[in-house]
Amino acid sequence: MLLHVDNIHKTYATADGPFPVLRGVSMDLQAGETLALTGESGSGKSTLLHLIGGLDAPDQGQIVLNGQDIAALDDKGRASLRRGQVGVVFQQFNLIPSLKVADNIAFQARLADRHDPQWCVMLANRLGLEAQLQKYPEQLSGGQQQRVAIARTLAPKPSLVLADEPTGNLDEQTAGTVMDLLLDLVAQSGAGLLMVTHSMALAGRLSRRLHLRAGQVA
Numbered sequence: 001m002l003l004h005v006d007n008i009h010k011t012y013a014t015a016d017g018p019f020p021v022l023r024g025v026s027m028d029l030q031a032g033e034t035l036a037l038t039g040e041s042g043s044g045k046s047t048l049l050h051l052i053g054g055l056d057a058p059d060q061g062q063i064v065l066n067g068q069d070i071a072a073l074d075d076k077g078r079a080s081l082r083r084g085q086v087g088v089v090f091q092q093f094n095l096i097p098s099l100k101v102a103d104n105i106a107f108q109a110r111l112a113d114r115h116d117p118q119w120c121v122m123l124a125n126r127l128g129l130e131a132q133l134q135k136y137p138e139q140l141s142g143g144q145q146q147r148v149a150i151a152r153t154l155a156p157k158p159s160l161v162l163a164d165e166p167t168g169n170l171d172e173q174t175a176g177t178v179m180d181l182l183l184d185l186v187a188q189s190g191a192g193l194l195m196v197t198h199s200m201a202l203a204g205r206l207s208r209r210l211h212l213r214a215g216q217v218a
């Protein structure tokens with residue numbers, strides 16, 4: 001089992017008092033599986049993704065990735081997990097403006113000591129970025145920037161890829177191309193994919209779907 005999530009609870013403290021966002025969510029993901037996470041705005045999708053990605057810790061429950069309980073890790077342990085085993089693609093591309101495209105692509109893999117130059121070249125070629133490698137992010141279009149972000153995420157060969165509306169900032173045609181590439185490359189790398197999406201068409205292209213309603217699996 002790649003990912004096992006068991007009875008996760010998360011409550012945020014707000015000015016109006018405690019606000020329970022996740023109320024006992026459980027799910028599993030096998031290596032090579034692709035799962036669409038759907039649900040209305042505010043149902044807790046991004047929160048669940050953040051917890052699985054180790055960006056935050058749950059109040060209760062277990063998140064086991066490759067046999068390791070990440071809910072029990074401290075901040076340092078979670079940071080190390082994020083650099084290597086888990087890759088995240090957000091709606092915002094979050095590239096480093098002062099680094100050339102080639103160095104943006106290799107950045108996380110180098111940090112995690114998992115840099116494989118040949119794999120990076122393959123990713124850049126497949127994503128059509130060969131001619132952009134010596135440029136800076138601001139010289140690229142939105143679609144190109146998101147392709148760089150995808151290459152950066154896949155460069156350390158994560159076993160789990162998390163994506164939060166990764167094409168939400170792109171026009172429909174560019175979004176389609178970028179999504180095709182993301183799905184192809186995830187399949188090629190053998191990683192599992194958990195993707196938040198509002199698009200039923202996109203959800204239909206993934207192997208399974210998990211629908212959240214008010215912080216619970218519907």
Ligand SMILES: Nc1ncnc2c1ncn2[C@@H]1O[C@H](COP(=O)(O)OP(=O)(O)OP(=O)(O)O)[C@@H](O)[C@H]1O
Pocket residue numbers: 012013014019021039040041042043044045046047048
């Ligand atoms: N840090 C926080 N502090 C307080 N409340 C928060 C925090 N983060 C999220 N929330 C609230 O928790 C609820 C769930 O948020 P979340 O972002 O997980 O929903 P979502 O399903 O991803 O929504 P969307 O589809 O709009 O992105 C929302 O009502 C949000 O306002």
